[in-house]
Amino acid sequence: MLSGSDTVYVLRYFDVIGRAEGCRLLLTAANASWTEEHPEWPAEKANQPFERLPVLVERSNGNEWILCESLTIERYLARVFGFMPTDLKQAALQEQMADQQADLLSAFFAQLTATGDMKSKQIDEFNTLFDRMVKEHGRILSRSSSKQHLFGDQLSYADISLYAFYKLFIVYLKCYQSDIAEIVKSKLTPEIINLILSIEKEPQLAPHFSKCDTMAAIFTAKDF
Amino acid sequence: MSSSNASYTLRYFDAIGLAESSRILLTAAGVEWTEEHPEWPQEKPNQPHGRLPVLVEKSTDGSPDFVICESSNVERYIARTYGFLPADLKQAALQEQLRDLISDVISLFFTQIQCKGEEDKAEFQTKFDGLLETLINVQTKLLKDNGNTGRLFGDKLSYADIITYGLYINLLIGFVKFNADIADSVKSKLTPEIVKLISAVETDPLVEKHKSRGGSLVAAISA
Numbered sequence: 244m245l246s247g248s249d250t251v252y253v254l255r256y257f258d259v260i261g262r263a264e265g266c267r268l269l270l271t272a273a274n275a276s277w278t279e280e281h282p283e284w285p286a287e288k289a290n291q292p293f294e295r296l297p298v299l300v301e302r303s304n305g306n307e308w309i310l311c312e313s314l315t316i317e318r319y320l321a322r323v324f325g326f327m328p329t330d331l332k333q334a335a336l337q338e339q340m341a342d343q344q345a346d347l348l349s350a351f352f353a354q355l356t357a358t359g360d361m362k363s364k365q366i367d368e369f370n371t372l373f374d375r376m377v378k379e380h381g382r383i384l385s386r387s388s389s390k391q392h393l394f395g396d397q398l399s400y401a402d403i404s405l406y407a408f409y410k411l412f413i414v415y416l417k418c419y420q421s422d423i424a425e426i427v428k429s430k431l432t433p434e435i436i437n438l439i440l441s442i443e444k445e446p447q448l449a450p451h452f453s454k455c456d457t458m459a460a461i462f463t464a465k466d467f
Numbered sequence: 468m469s470s471s472n473a474s475y476t477l478r479y480f481d482a483i484g485l486a487e488s489s490r491i492l493l494t495a496a497g498v499e500w501t502e503e504h505p506e507w508p509q510e511k512p513n514q515p516h517g518r519l520p521v522l523v524e525k526s527t528d529g530s531p532d533f534v535i536c537e538s539s540n541v542e543r544y545i546a547r548t549y550g551f552l553p554a555d556l557k558q559a560a561l562q563e564q565l566r567d568l569i570s571d572v573i574s575l576f577f578t579q580i581q582c583k584g585e586e587d588k589a590e591f592q593t594k595f596d597g598l599l600e601t602l603i604n605v606q607t608k609l610l611k612d613n614g615n616t617g618r619l620f621g622d623k624l625s626y627a628d629i630i631t632y633g634l635y636i637n638l639l640i641g642f643v644k645f646n647a648d649i650a651d652s653v654k655s656k657l658t659p660e661i662v663k664l665i666s667a668v669e670t671d672p673l674v675e676k677h678k679s680r681g682g683s684l685v686a687a688i689s690a
Contacts, residue, residue, distance in 0.1 A: 342540050
């Protein structure tokens with residue numbers, strides 16, 4: 244671990260799953276000292292470096308250091324706490340999964356807000372991208388010796404990022420589109436569902452589920 | 468740090484787009500590299516995520532080539548391998564966050580041009596303008612705090628400098644084919660500090676060999 248034992252973190256975000264779940268899971272899995280702040284919004288907008296959330300505040304030895312942008316925060320925490328491989332090639336293979344997932348989130352909002360003849364085009368694009376991504380997840384999983392992790396035999400950044408992504412689509416985004424959870428669930432293979440549920444059972448993540456539900460109940464026996 | 472027998476293929480369209488920063492990074496790294504323009508969409512299924520750019524690092528020992536994708540991931544990999552991103556995690560993260568902000572600016576640009584109704588177009592134009600203003604303010608403050616040398620961090624050409632150049636060459640040249648008004652609009656918002664960065668990148672000895680298919684961004688700004 245590269246952070247001192249007296250380092251504390253504050254994650255500033257809205258009180259929703261949104262784009263911060265990966266950060267929350269990483270801080271939890273790392274057993275870091277951390278708290279969450281929900282700034283008054285938009286009152287606190289001008290006080291954030293990029294006028295956006297999430298923001299990570301790291302306090303250590305009386306110093307304060309601030310980082311923005313959800314994916315950069317995730318990659319930073321993953322590296323500090325040893326969830327990202329130090330080998331650059333192995334790291335890039337994990338990072339590209341997170342980038343692909345970010346594209347999917349953009350495609351979701353694009354099809355949500357599209358109108359007219361763009362709507363069906365954007366829906367097709369979203370479905371194509373999602374199906375391709377699920378296939379890629381399956382391909383990586385098939386090459387992993389442990390079907391409970393994407394790479395190697397320990398919880399990695401890729402596992403945490405994948406879990407946060409599926410949680411976003413299955414638990415959160417229904418507030419924007421009521422049928423998205425069912426649409427996404429229907430695309431998942433038993434292997435991917437097994438991976439999601441295995442990640443959830445990681446002891447390092449246990450404290451996370453004292454604050455929210457697991458997805459186990461969502462995937463009923465008939466999904467397998 | 469540079470591996471003298473490494474060679475790369477960068478697959479993209481024959482356009483500036485999301486490959487330009489990677490082109491500049493590969494050139495600045497001084498490594499052997501070539502570009503491929505795959506038949507499209509025929510070659511889509513043959514790419515890891517069905518999209519471009521893709522970077523192939525050619526294997527020298529008979530093992531499979533190393534292949535990665537996603538434009539910002541490709542950029543970070545080249546930058547880390549060849550020292551354009553610092554090894555210090557905090558210093559690297561401060562540079563990476565700029566690229567994530569740039570991704571969102573580009574995303575808003577493409578969302579706006581795809582809007583059909585006038586109301587939607589106006590809404591996303593406002594969002595694009597607002598986020599670009601935030602980005603310009605952040606970049607300008609960093610440049611000023613670093614002594615207005617045309618460098619965002621430190622005193623050498625960095626990943627942050629290159630991906631910043633990569634954004635503006637699109638907003639001022641590459642994206643004009645999608646939106647004819649964008650170049651003049653963005654040009655009017657550039658601060659002197661950013662103009663200096665653009666010149667510093669384009670004239671850097673490490674970047675000299677890079678000839679953009681869009682021509683000189685410095686010339687486009689002074690035109």
